[in-house]
Amino acid sequence: MDRLKNLLLNEKFIFSIILLNAIIIFLQASNVDNIWIQIIDVACTLIFTMEMITKHVEYGVKGYWSSGWNRLDGILVILSIPSVIALFVPEHLMDLSFLMVLRLLRTLRFLRVLHFFPNFDQIAKGFKLAVKQSYGILLCFLVLIIVFGLVNCSLFKDIAPAYFATPLDSIYSVFRICTVEGWYDIPDTIAAATSPAIGRIVRFYFCLLLVFGGIIGMSFINSVFVDAMVADNNDDVLKKLDDLEKKIDELLKEKEKNEILKD
DSSP states (O other), rough: HHHHHHHHHHHHHHHHHHHHHHHHHHHHHOOOOHHHHHHHHHHHHHHHHHHHHHHHHHHHHHHHHHHHHHHHHHHHHHHHHHHHHHSSEEEEEEEHHHHHHHHHHHHGGGGGGGGGGHHHHHHHHHHHHHHHHHHHHHHHHHHHHHHHHHHHHHTTTTTTHHHHHHHHHHHHHHHHHTSSSSSTHHHHHHHHTOHHHHHHHHHHHHHHIIIEEEEEEEEHHHHHHHHHHHHHHHHHHHHHHHHHHHHHHHHHHHHHHHHHHHO
């Protein structure tokens, strides 16, 4: 029992099972499915379930669920269990859409590999800090996209219904322009359906929207977000520099004392 417990608590072993399960899921998604693949899939789920039970016994229920990574692992294991049960239930007794949902939930198991990445906790911490510090700018940018989406919907819904038929379509089209993805198709479509003079105005309008919303706006958001991401690392560097300066000052003071004593 101790050997089994140590094996289930061994991160390298669990990591190898996660990779094996990812390969199995890839094969199943590629329509390569047979009895052995299903057996390995069930075995992986059982191993994950045994790991969760072992950690409950080792750390206690409160200790297990107090960890963010354990909560993620536990939820994924619980979501995976119905997919195993579905293998033993005849398909005519179960709704097909429900089977597709169960198959989709199995793919979430690969998320467990995230906490094996080196320094992932630090990356997640930096991402959380970046979102916290830049959410105001992101909300402002979102409001601007919605505003221009509603304006464009009112102006062009009859001329270019493929892009501006509804407010949601229009907002998506504005977002598409801001991401500089095929943005020229939109003004070209409108210009082709209007007079040459109006077409030039429309192209000029969408060029301004691209420059200020896509190039300048997105660049500004990226710079703020990246700066917030590395701010925590900068604080650590500054702290280390301060500690180094203090040690240098202490060494200099100690050197002065020694020179005075020598004199």
